[in-house]
Each structure stands twice: as C-alpha cells, then as structure tokens.
Amino acid sequence: MLILIVIILGASFILYALLGGADFGAGIVESFAGKREEITISRAIAPVWEANHVWLILAVVILFTGFPLVYASLSWVLHIPLMMVLLGIIMRGTAFTFRHYDVHQGRLHKYYSFLFRISSFITPVFLGMILGAMILGRISLGRSQGFYDLFIAPWLNWFCLTMGVFTACLFAYLASVFLVGETNIERERIKYAKFSKLSMIATMILGLVVFIIAEAEGHSLTGRFLHSTPSIIMLIIAALLCPMIWHFLNKEKNKTIYLRLGTGIQVAAIILGWFYIQFPVLIEVKNSAELTFYNTQAPAATLEQLFIALIIGLLLVIPGFVVLFRIFKIKKE
Amino acid sequence: MTDLVAARLQMAISLGFHIVFACIGMTMPALMAFSEWRWLKTGKQVYLDITKAWSKGVAIFFAVGAVSGTVLSFELGLLWPEFMKYAGAVIGMPFSWEGTAFFVEAIALGIFLYGWNRLNKWMHWLSGVLVMASGILSGIFVVSANAWMNSPAGFDWVNGHAINIDPVKAMFNDAWLSEAIHMTLAAFVSTAFAVAGVHAFLLLKNRSKLFHQQAVKTALIFGSVAALLQPVSGDFSAKDVAKRQPAKLAALEALYKTSKPADLVIGGLPNDKEQRVNYAIHIPKGLSFLAKGDPDAEVQGLDKIPKQDRPPVIITHIAFQLMVMIGFFLAFVSLLYLLFSIKWRHVLMKKWWLGLVAFATPLGFLAVEAGWTVTETGRQPWIIYGIMRTRDAVSSMPGLRYSFLVVTIVYLFLSVIIFWLMRRQINTIHEFYPTAKSE
Numbered sequence: 122m123l124i125l126i127v128i129i130l131g132a133s134f135i136l137y138a139l140l141g142g143a144d145f146g147a148g149i150v151e152s153f154a155g156k157r158e159e160i161t162i163s164r165a166i167a168p169v170w171e172a173n174h175v176w177l178i179l180a181v182v183i184l185f186t187g188f189p190l191v192y193a194s195l196s197w198v199l200h201i202p203l204m205m206v207l208l209g210i211i212m213r214g215t216a217f218t219f220r221h222y223d224v225h226q227g228r229l230h231k232y233y234s235f236l237f238r239i240s241s242f243i244t245p246v247f248l249g250m251i252l253g254a255m256i257l258g259r260i261s262l263g264r265s266q267g268f269y270d271l272f273i274a275p276w277l278n279w280f281c282l283t284m285g286v287f288t289a290c291l292f293a294y295l296a297s298v299f300l301v302g303e304t305n306i307e308r309e310r311i312k313y314a315k316f317s318k319l320s321m322i323a324t325m326i327l328g329l330v331v332f333i334i335a336e337a338e339g340h341s342l343t344g345r346f347l348h349s350t351p352s353i354i355m356l357i358i359a360a361l362l363c364p365m366i367w368h369f370l371n372k373e374k375n376k377t378i379y380l381r382l383g384t385g386i387q388v389a390a391i392i393l394g395w396f397y398i399q400f401p402v403l404i405e406v407k408n409s410a411e412l413t414f415y416n417t418q419a420p421a422a423t424l425e426q427l428f429i430a431l432i433i434g435l436l437l438v439i440p441g442f443v444v445l446f447r448i449f450k451i452k453k454e
Numbered sequence: 455m456t457d458l459v460a461a462r463l464q465m466a467i468s469l470g471f472h473i474v475f476a477c478i479g480m481t482m483p484a485l486m487a488f489s490e491w492r493w494l495k496t497g498k499q500v501y502l503d504i505t506k507a508w509s510k511g512v513a514i515f516f517a518v519g520a521v522s523g524t525v526l527s528f529e530l531g532l533l534w535p536e537f538m539k540y541a542g543a544v545i546g547m548p549f550s551w552e553g554t555a556f557f558v559e560a561i562a563l564g565i566f567l568y569g570w571n572r573l574n575k576w577m578h579w580l581s582g583v584l585v586m587a588s589g590i591l592s593g594i595f596v597v598s599a600n601a602w603m604n605s606p607a608g609f610d611w612v613n614g615h616a617i618n619i620d621p622v623k624a625m626f627n628d629a630w631l632s633e634a635i636h637m638t639l640a641a642f643v644s645t646a647f648a649v650a651g652v653h654a655f656l657l658l659k660n661r662s663k664l665f666h667q668q669a670v671k672t673a674l675i676f677g678s679v680a681a682l683l684q685p686v687s688g689d690f691s692a693k694d695v696a697k698r699q700p701a702k703l704a705a706l707e708a709l710y711k712t713s714k715p716a717d718l719v720i721g722g723l724p725n726d727k728e729q730r731v732n733y734a735i736h737i738p739k740g741l742s743f744l745a746k747g748d749p750d751a752e753v754q755g756l757d758k759i760p761k762q763d764r765p766p767v768i769i770t771h772i773a774f775q776l777m778v779m780i781g782f783f784l785a786f787v788s789l790l791y792l793l794f795s796i797k798w799r800h801v802l803m804k805k806w807w808l809g810l811v812a813f814a815t816p817l818g819f820l821a822v823e824a825g826w827t828v829t830e831t832g833r834q835p836w837i838i839y840g841i842m843r844t845r846d847a848v849s850s851m852p853g854l855r856y857s858f859l860v861v862t863i864v865y866l867f868l869s870v871i872i873f874w875l876m877r878r879q880i881n882t883i884h885e886f887y888p889t890a891k892s893e
C-alpha cells in the first residue's frame with residue numbers, strides 16, 4: 122500500500138514538473154521573445170493550465186494525508202520560500218487570466234505581461250530551492266535555535282540557489298521544445314528551436330554546477346549518486362536523448378511527437394534519478410533522524426482510503442486528460 | 455497584533471476570498487447548463503448568447519478560485535502545522551476525494567470553455583453538467599472537513615495523539631449533513647441573486663430587453679427555490695448546533711444565562727460586561743422552540759461554560775443576525791417572484807421590482823460571509839472542538855503578521871481588479887451579442 126501511494130505521489134510530482142513546468146517555462150521563454158510569440162504562447166497554455174496545475178494540488182493532498190508529519194514540518198521550516206511559491210502562483214494565474222480575457226487589449230496589457238513573466242521565474246526558482254533544502258540536511262526540527270538558523274539557513278545558501286536556477290532552466294527547456302510544435306510560422310519555429318538548444322546546454326552546465334556546489338557546501342551528493350545504480354542509469358538515459366533531440370531540432374519538419382516524448386522522458390529521468398539518491402528519505406534533518414516515507418506514514422486505515430480515492434480518481438482523470446489533450450493538441454494538425 | 459491573531463485573520467481573509475469564487479464555481483455551471491439546454495431545445499439565439507456571455511466571466515472567476523484554493527491548501531500547513539500534523543491523517547479522506555473532484559472539474563471546464571466549435575453540441579452541454587456536478591461535490595467534501603473540526607469523530611485522542619483512526623467515520627461526522635445542505639443552498643442563493651441583480655440593474659438602464667430579461671429569469675428560477683429552502687435548512691442547522699455545540703448556540707443567540715424556557719433574542723447589541731443584550735426584541739419561549747422543538751425546554755447559556763472555553767459573543771451574534779435577516783429578506787423576494795411569475799407577469803418589468811432585485815445583488819454573498827463567521831468564530835477557542843485549542847495549533851514561526859500583511863494586500867488588490875474587469879465585461883456585452891443590442 123505504502124509503495125503504491127509513493128508511486129502515485131511521485132507520478133503526480135513528475136506530471137506537475139512536466140505539464141506545470143512547461144507552463145512556467147513558457148512564461149520564461151516569453152520574457153525573451155516578442156509580441157508574436159506571446160500570442161502563440163497564450164493560445165497554447167490557456168485551455169490546459171488549470172488542469173495542469175491540479176497535479177500540484179494532488180501532490181500536496183497526498184502529502185498531508187499520507188505523510189502529515191512531512192507536510193507539517195516542511196510548511197513550518199520552509200514557510201518563507203513556500204510563501205514565495207504561493208505569491209508566484211497567485212500572480213501568475215491571475216495575470217495570465219486577466220491578460221487573456223480582458224475585453225480591451227489596452228494599456229494594462231503590458232503590466233499583466235510583466236507580472237506574468239516575473240512570476241514565471243519566481244515559482245520555479247523557489248520550488249527548486251525547497252527541493253534543495255529537503256536534501257541538503259540543514260533543516261532542524263528542534264526549537265532551540267535562533268530565527269536565522271531555523272527558518273533561513275536551511276534554504277538560503279548557494280546550493281539551494283543553484284537548484285532553483287537549474288529548475289527554472291529545466292522548465293524553460295521543456296517549454297521551448299514544446300513550443301516548437303505549437304506554431305506554423307517558420308521564423309517563430311526557428312526561434313524556439315534555438316531557445317531549445319541554448320536552454321539544453323544551460324541545463325546541462327547548471328546540472329554540473331549543482332554537483333560542484335554540493336561538494337563545496339560539504340554535501341556528498343556525488344558520492345551518493347555514484348552509489349545508486351538506478352540514478353546513474355537515469356542520467357545516462359537523459360544524456361543519450363540529447364543528441365536525438367538536437368538532431369530533430371535541426372530538421373525543417375520537426376517531428377513534434379518525438380521531440381516532446383524525448384524531452385518528457387529526459388525530465389522524468391532526471392527527477393527519478395534524483396528520487397533514487399534520496400529514497401526513502403523525504404527530509405534530511407540536521408543532528409537527528411531523517412524523515413522518511415516509512416517513519417512518517419499515516420495509519421493503515423487512512424492510507425487505504427487515500428489509495429481508493431486515488432485509484433477511482435485516476436480512472437476518471439486519465440481518460441479525461443486524454444480527451445482534453447486530443448481536443449486541443451491533436452485536432453489542430 | 456500577536457501572531458495568533460494574525461494567523462486567524464489571514465485564514466479568515468483567505469477563506470472569505472476563496473468562498474466567493476467557490477460559490478460561483480458551484481452555481482454558474484448549473485445556470486449555464488440550464489441556459490444552453492434551453493438553446494438546444496428551442497434554438498433561440500438569446501439562450502446561446504447568455505451562456506456564452508456568462509462563460510467569459512466565469513473563466514476569470516474559475517482561475518481566481520483555483521489559485522486561491524491552491525493557496526489555502528498550503529496555508530493549512532503554513533499557519534496551523536500542529537493542527538495538520540494530527541488532522542491530516544484523519545480528515546485526509548474528504549480532501550482526497552475533493553482532489554479527485556477538482557480534477558474532473560478542471561478538465562470538464564477546459565472542454566466547456568474552449569470546446570464550443572470542436573465538439574458535438576450535446577457533448578458540449580454534457581461537459582457543462584459535469585463541471586456542475588464535480589463543483590458541487592468538491593464543495594461538499596471540503597465542508598465535511600470543516601464539519602469535522604466542529605464535530606470531531608473517527609479517532610481516539612490519547613495523550614495528545616490521534617489513534618484508532620477511522621477516516622470514513624471522520625468524514626461522515628455529526629455536522630457534515632446539515633453543513634453540506636446549508637452550504638450548497640447558500641452557493642445557489644448568493645450567486646443566483648448576484649447574477650439576477652446585475653442583469654436587473656442593466657434592465658433598469660434600459661439595455662436590450664430580451665437578453666437581460668431572460669438572464670434574470672434563469673438566475674431567479676434557481677435563486678428563488680434555493681432561497682425558500684434556506685430558512686428550513688437553517689433551522690435544521692441550528693437544532694444540530696444546539697445538540698453538538700451548546701457554546702456556539704449560546705454565543706450566536708447571545709444567551710448569557712441558562713434559561714427554561716429561553717427567549718429568542720432578535721437584533722440588539724450584546725454587552726459582555728453586564729451579560730445582557732441591549733436594544734433587542736424578545737420573543738418569549740422562541741429559542742426553546744427553535745432549538746429544541748419544545749417551547750418549555752431548557753437551553754444552556756454561556757454561564758454553564760467555563761470562562762476559557764467561551765466563544766466571542768458580539769461578533770458571533772451580530773453575524774448570525776445579519777445572516778438570518780438576509781435569509782428572510784431573500785426568501786420574501788423569492789416568494790414575490792414566484793407569485794408574480796405565476797399570476798402577475800407584468801410586475802416583473804416594473805421599475806420598483808427591478809430595483810428590488812438589483813438591491814439584492816450583494817446580499818447573498820454578505821450572508822455567506824456572515825454565516826461562516828458564525829460557524830468559525832463560534833467554534834473558538836477550539837480549532838478541533840473540545841480537543842485542540844487554536845492557540846496550540848498555530849505555527850511557532852515568528853513574524854506571521856508579515857505574511858498576513860502580504861496576503862491581505864494581494865487579495866485587496868485582486869478584488870479591485872476583478873471588480874473592475876467584470877464591470878468592463880458587462881459594459882461590452884451588447885457589442886458582442888446580437889440579442890443584447892439596445893432596443
């Protein structure tokens with residue numbers, strides 16, 4: 122039971138990273154693009170952003186139902202970065218909607234766009250910082266420390282910052298590859314392909330930097346990575362897909378499906394590799410036992426009900442998503 | 455301001471903001487599906503125009519509802535980690551089901567809003583019905599979580615830990631039914647009267663008769679039925695409260711002393727120091743009858759409750775009076791509406807009638823906010839009634855008042871923008887829909 126719930130939690134997290142991540146990334150790409158791209162981007166994300174977003178809510182609900190201690194501890198220690206994530210989510214969702222639905226495309230348009238773009242950076246960066254803080258091991262759950270040690274130091278450091286920038290860059294990469302298939306205009310397509318390549322290189326470099334900084338901060342990420350065979354396999358898969366994607370990006374007739382599938386697998390592989398380094402630990406705690414899936418799980422009766430709700434939910438939701446994406450993403454071609 | 459007060463206010467503001475969009479999200483799909491169904495049946499353009507005009511506004515409300523709901527699911531932990539540590543496992547079940555309902559809703563909504571030209575007409579209509587069903591279900595699920603806080607069930611509390619957890623019992627606690635019925639009706643009352651009010655206002659300004667007339671009619675059909683049922687369901691809720699939370703009942707009725715029989719106190723200003731209510735109307739034996747169904751029954755007052763367990767009386771009593779007053783006023787308007795539409799149809803276009811409906815625009819939402827203030831403030835000082843105190847649940851992070859400040863400013867700012875955007879949308883209806891052109 123526990124393992125199945127962990128799998129669903131992991132899956133919803135990955136799906137949020139893929140679908141929600143591409144949404145955030147689109148906002149980042151828009152910051153570097155022009156007016157014409159803005160229209161394509163709006164059209165591409167308007168029908169699906171709300172549904173994409175629900176994966177985050179699902180992950181949160183699984184966390185606080187199945188692993189309440191983890192949810193409570195995270196939201197206590199990481200209050201500040203979580204508030205930043207929330208602010209980003211509020212600003213982004215509302216600015217995008219106002220921009221898309223306002224009947225007059227007047228002078229407010231540029232303020233909406235500004236908020237939309239800024240917040241597309243804020244949320245991924247702080248999400249990455251939170252993930253970083255969970256594994257860095259500077260979180261302490263005792264109450265004796267001062268404010269800075271308890272509530273700031275765990276996440277405000279070079280390692281978490283790099284994790285944040287890495288996450289934003291990964292999302293931008295995901296979005297640019299996705300957008301290549303969203304336009305019929307050749308000039309625009311070439312632009313997205315160029316963005317894709319740039320962000321692919323940047324993501325790889327930043328990934329390396331994450332490992333280097335971890336060593337510099339005294340966290341043996343590399344050592345643990347080398348001890349986890351699944352993580353190494355995942356990283357190899359992600360790396361091997363790069364040349365294929367590069368190849369298709371250069372083609373004039375891009376194979377949209379291959380491109381999207383390829384990047385999707387890459388991102389999923391990176392997250393899974395990460396997960397295997399950690400498993401079963403959810404939060405590394407300073408000077409005491411870490412919080413794992415095992416020592417924080419809810420009682421069996423709760424997990425059972427959660428599982429039933431999730432299975433019935435997925436049986437309803439997966440066909441729903443297939444219909445939604447078929448209507449909006451496939452019929453057009 | 456202490457951190458506890460800041461956290462309570464932040465929770466109240468976030469929930470008070472979200473509930474407006476939640477009510478709209480539960481009701482508008484029903485109104486739109488109804489209007490679209492009339493179009494499919496009669497083929498009259500006006501019904502299609504109304505559905506489309508509404509769906510433009512609804513898209514904005516839905517997005518804000520989704521965003522503010524996401525904020526809430528984090529805030530439960532950000533503000534009340536000690537509560538969620540224990541409550542998460544017990545009330546996770548309604549939240550898990552709610553998650554499922556949201557998913558269905560978000561997907562169906564995407565299809566409904568953007569699928570006009572890509573789907574068979576009846577399939578499109580069906581997606582609207584699905585949005586409605588999942589919206590109402592998700593509302594019922596969350597309210598059941600709130601009902602659990604008022605009437606904890608499904609676990610044993612031993613040495614500050616919850617054991618023997620039974621999530622099914624927790625979800626179907628003693629309060630869930632009365633709260634679910636009352637809240638679902640409230641969503642319909644508030645949204646339908648708001649919609650009717652706006653269109654009545656436009657009719658007064660003499661913008662296109664047919665369009666707004668039909669819009670008022672559709673909204674009032676739903677609103678009047680719900681508003682007539684609301685006092686009945688409110689009575690059911692009050693009897694329920696009398697049984698499970700005597701302290702809350704005493705506070706909302708401002709009953710300081712245990713009485714047998716007890717008067718019903720209408721209006722007035724409670725005075726905590728002198729333990730009496732000034733300027734109120736008393737109806738002898740009224741409360742005994744309403745709360746217990748027996749005019750001579752004893753009703754427990756606040757004097758029977760230890761000082762440290764008493765909820766604040768003034769806020770609870772005034773909020774309750776406001777809700778009930780609005781409830782009876784809207785029920786009266788609904789009665790008039792049904793009467794007029796059966797016998798005296800010409801009255802429905804009279805200036806005074808349209809004025810009355812326009813006046814009612816904000817009242818339903820006011821009652822919703824007041825009703826939640828009653829439920830939530832009346833539960834104090836407990837976060838889980840009789841089990842855990844609010845002050846023991848609050849986050850120990852210092853400086854919560856800053857996040858309260860930020861959230862308040864953001865929500866105020868958003869409210870202003872949304873209000874302004876809606877005004878602009880409404881003012882341009884006649885440019886886009888042929889049936890809404892002025893005559």
Ligand code: HDD
Nearest residue numbers: 633637640643685688689691692781782821822825826829
């Ligand atoms: C349009 C909104 C509306 C209207 C017209 C009314 N109510 Fe209400 N009331 C609510 C909207 C509401 C609410 C916001 O939906 C609450 C808060 C929690 C709940 O379950 O419903 C509520 C709570 C609530 C409670 C507390 C329930 C609890 O704590 O569990 C009582 C006793 C009543 N109501 C009674 C009434 C009566 C006697 C009314 C007479 C007309 C009435 N309400 C009209």
Ligand code: HEM
Nearest residue numbers: 178475476479480516519520523524526527556589593596
């Ligand atoms: C009585 C109180 C509540 C009711 C009736 C209610 C109902 C609803 C409804 C109908 C929606 C659908 C979206 C929309 O209409 O815009 C919604 C959205 C949402 N609500 Fe609430 N809600 C309530 C309180 C809460 C609370 C306390 C939480 C958090 C724990 C919450 C979490 C959410 C979330 C996460 C969403 C977004 C789902 C989406 O993306 O569609 N709600 N709520």
Ligand code: HEM
Nearest residue numbers: 462465466469470473596599600826827830831836837844
């Ligand atoms: C959307 C409708 C709701 C509204 C408008 C509302 C309103 C309020 C208000 C006014 C308070 C502050 C009470 C006080 O401190 O005096 C409050 C507190 C709170 N509410 Fe609700 N509430 C709603 C639904 C819910 C639901 C569905 C939950 C379920 C989880 C919930 C959980 C809480 C919590 C945890 C607190 C803080 C602790 C406390 O003050 O007891 N509320 N709410």
